[in-house]
Amino acid sequence: MPELPEAQEQKAMLESHFGFHENPFGVTPDPRFFYSHPLYLEGLGSLVHGIESKKGFMLVTGEVGTGKTILLRKLMRHLEARVHFVFVSNSHLTSYGLTELIVQKLGISNKERSRLEMIQDLQAYLVQQLSTGRIVALLIDEAQKLSDEALEGLCDLSNLETDEEKLLQIVLVGQPEVATKLNKSSLRRIKQRIALHHRLYSLQTPNEVEHYIRHRLQIAGYEGSEIFTREAVEATWQYSGGTPRLINILCDNALAMACMSGKKKVSPYMVMKAAGGLLLEPGTEAPKFPADGAALRMKASAPRMIQKRLETSGNELNSNDRPATAPIPLRESDRLKISRIATNGPAVSLHFFDRMTRAATEAMGPMANRILGDQISALGESRNAFPQAKLAELILRVSGEILNETMRDRFQKTMITEIATLKTM
Secondary structure (H helix, E strand, O other): OOOOOHHHHHHHHHHHHHOOOOOOOOOOOOHHHOOOOHHHHHHHHHHHHHHHOOOOEEEEEEOOOOOHHHHHHHHHHHHOOOEEEEEEOOOOOOHHHHHHHHHHHOOOOOOOOOHHHHHHHHHHHHHHHHHOOOEEEEEEOOHHHOOHHHHHHHHHHHOOEOOOOEOEEEEEEEOOHHHHHOOOHHHHHHHHHEEEEEEEOOOOOHHHHHHHHHHHHHHOOOOOOOOEOHHHHHHHHHHHOOOHHHHHHHHHHHHHHHHHOOOOOEOHHHHHHHHHHOOOOOOOOOOOOOOOOOOOOOOOOOOOOOOOEOOOOOOEOOHHHOOOOOOOOOOHHHHHHHHHHOOOOOEEOHHHHHHHHHHHHHHHOOOHHHHHHHHHHHOOOOHHHOEHHHHHHHHHHHHOOOOOHHHHHHHHHHHHHHHHOOOEO
16 A cells, blocks of 8 residues: 555544544635634625625625635535525636636636627526526625726626616625725725625634634544643634634644644643744734724734744753844833832842733733743843843843733833832842
């Protein structure tokens, strides 16, 4: 029997090690793994209603990796008995190319014809489908890539109608940029036709991430005890920001590490190591549901490899291999305040570091204690004998790991207050 390819062998090892029937965290949009979260169920219900009610033009937007494509796949599976779907994922098309692709997928004509002739053939086909009680729906993924000319061409298709109803249901799905594009005055014809707009967001809390992970494990056939510790779930939440695609990638890599080390549990360190390999950094909060419908996502800085201590050997990464991290400067008044209080006096108490760890955890999540330890070591010190004179530098270093400006300011203010009431050993 020929040897399995390495990737297939690793997949078989992973499934055997944990007792999966299949990979629970694949990157393909398999509708069986659709997560029945209220946000996604609302989106599915809205699209089902829009198509069956023949609303005509519908729009779904969401950031990268928030589950737009799997929502479409679930929609197609749900309505396949009574709706003929045309799914288009190639958005780099002209209006002619888009019309040609539609008639080809519907099996209407293989002849080379003008766009007007194709639209006439399409209309005749849609009327025939209407007489048999069938609905035809066009789903366009990655719609933000459509040219203005292709979007204008969709207006012509949207005009195919009877006196009572639209003949073709059109669903545009894309990143929030597509909604911005539709604000152009030249595209106002399309914007005015949109009868439904649903916005997808990332998962909002660690509990939702935990339920999402558990759901995918159950679909994959897992029936054992919890694989991901609560701390590992927290780490996954911090590094993914609740984005389903990133959760899948992180969990898949963390499971592979656990399998290779012969362990049945995923630790937060494994998640952190997986995140480092993917150039992901911990955030501080998930994007919230904005009241005005606009996205409120934290602006990410350029990715950098996360500094971490190797758990297995106890050795630190070579400092020469670490990209430099630009510190976040303290305000001059705050720096002077720290300088006056933190002198060359006695070492800082362990109780102070407990409070510092709590403040850092609030700002950056469960990896705070490890990051604080790394920064103390980088200064050549230990918690047991840390000099007050280096507190300002330590706060600068830890602040540099906090990406959210509000949380960074809160951390710095908390530490200034703590230093003002500093108790030494």
